[in-house]
Structure formats: structure tokens, C-alpha cells
Amino acid sequence: MDEAERQKLSSRDKALLAALEMFEENPAAALSVRAVAARAGISTGSLRHHFPTQRELQDEVLTRIYDRAVPGDRIADTSVPARDRLAGSLGQVLTEIGVGARAREATRRAVEEFVVPEPTEQISATYSAIEQQVRSRVEYWLTVLTNEGALPEGDNTRRARFLLTVLNGLGLERALPAGESVLASETDTLYMAVDCVLNPGRT
Incomplete structure (x- = not known):
């Protein structure tokens, strides 16, 4: 501009x-x-x-960044099975990371900014704000599915943390040398994680 x-x-x-x-x-x-x-x-x-x-300024900035990275939230589109909606929404979060060189750069930046330095109050607060923003979005998705009866009542904060742990692992995997199709194995892993959440007694 x-x-x-x-x-x-x-x-x-x-x-x-x-x-x-x-x-x-x-x-x-x-x-x-x-x-x-x-x-x-x-x-x-x-x-x-x-x-x-x-904090209000920071929250608004993170919301704008999230909306730009994950446009057109379709979690409430009941014409699509809940399993596919949740897996698709989670997959969109990974889209911004990219694959190959782009994923390596994203991982390098995250390590340099949040892992290598001593965890000062400022660094911890920044990371916590980012993590909270993404977790809140995942909790929202889970709440939508709970309200429509596609997900049993339960601790959606705990479920969101589990799903984010899976996403963090998949994001790192995108930056590493892969011996097979990353996207194929990633989709399989995402659906496995979604099945663990939607049907905890059947996995």
C-alpha cells in the first residue's frame, strides 16, 4: 500500500x-x-x-492474521459430515505453513523467536497470545460440533490442546525431509486425531 x-x-x-x-x-x-x-x-x-x-490491540491483530490465513470458516456447514469439517478446518491451519522450503523457513523463524532466546516475559506473552488465539478458534469449532450433537459433551479445552499438539507435530513434519507423500500421511493423521475426538470409545 x-x-x-x-x-x-x-x-x-x-x-x-x-x-x-x-x-x-x-x-x-x-x-x-x-x-x-x-x-x-x-x-x-x-x-x-x-x-x-x-492486549486489545494484540488480540485484534492476531484475529486479523488468523482470518487472513484461514478464510471462509465452514465448520457450521451441516451439509458436510462433521468429521470432514473438523479435519478440513484443522488442515487449513497447516496451509499457511506451506511445505518444503516455506515450511522450513516458518519452522526456523519459530525456533529463533521462541525457542533459542531465554523465555523473557515479553516472548512468553507473545507466544501465549498466539497459542491462545489458535486454541480459541479450535475450541470454537468443537463447541459448534458439540451444540449440533456431532461431538459428545466434554472438555473442549483439553480436546483443543490435543488437536493442537497434533498440528504442531504435522507442522514440524512439513519442514523435515519426507520419504513419502507428506500431504497423504498428514491427511491420514488428521483424520485419526479427529476420530479420537469425535469417537473416543471407538479408536
Whole structure:
């Protein structure tokens, strides 16, 4: 986006655009009010008007990133079997990682930003916010399926953690040399994980 287009944005959208750019450049960086306002070219008071707390700003940024990575959520489309909807939704989360070189780069960045450094309060808070955002989305999917009767009542937070652990493993596998079709084995693993959640007594 060029400067003329930026100037046409509302102060709220300028703040969001600046925060998104800062986050994409360095996910471990703190989205401080002062830094975001300076980058957006707006006053800190204006930014505070739209986002009273740093957490509200961060949550909005993560929501925008998630929506861009996983557009068109189809979990409520009851014309598709619940098993396929959940597996498809989980598969969409992996889509942003890519495969091969792209997956290796994503893994390298995650390791450099969240594993290699000492876990400072800022790094821990950033990672926790990202993890919470994705987990909340998975919990939402599970809640939709529970409400429609496709998933037995139970601890959806625990189920979401299990499914995210599977996704983390599959994401890492995408970055590693594979002796077989990654996508074929990945789909099989996703359906196995979904079956464990949907039908815990039959697996």
C-alpha cells in the first residue's frame, strides 16, 4: 500500500496496519502503544481511543492474521459430515505453513523467536497470545460440533490442546525431509486425531 492510500485510512485502520506490519516483521516484538502509534503516524491518544489496552490491540491483530490465513470458516456447514469439517478446518491451519522450503523457513523463524532466546516475559506473552488465539478458534469449532450433537459433551479445552499438539507435530513434519507423500500421511493423521475426538470409545 502506497502512502496516498495509507493517508485515506481511518486512524483505527492506520493503527491496525502498522501493528500488522510490525508483527509480521517480528512476532516476538511487543506491540507497544507508543511504537505502533509512531509507525502509524497517529497520536497515542487516538490509538488508545480505539484500543484502550495493549492486549486489545494484540488480540485484534492476531484475529486479523488468523482470518487472513484461514478464510471462509465452514465448520457450521451441516451439509458436510462433521468429521470432514473438523479435519478440513484443522488442515487449513497447516496451509499457511506451506511445505518444503516455506515450511522450513516458518519452522526456523519459530525456533529463533521462541525457542533459542531465554523465555523473557515479553516472548512468553507473545507466544501465549498466539497459542491462545489458535486454541480459541479450535475450541470454537468443537463447541459448534458439540451444540449440533456431532461431538459428545466434554472438555473442549483439553480436546483443543490435543488437536493442537497434533498440528504442531504435522507442522514440524512439513519442514523435515519426507520419504513419502507428506500431504497423504498428514491427511491420514488428521483424520485419526479427529476420530479420537469425535469417537473416543471407538479408536
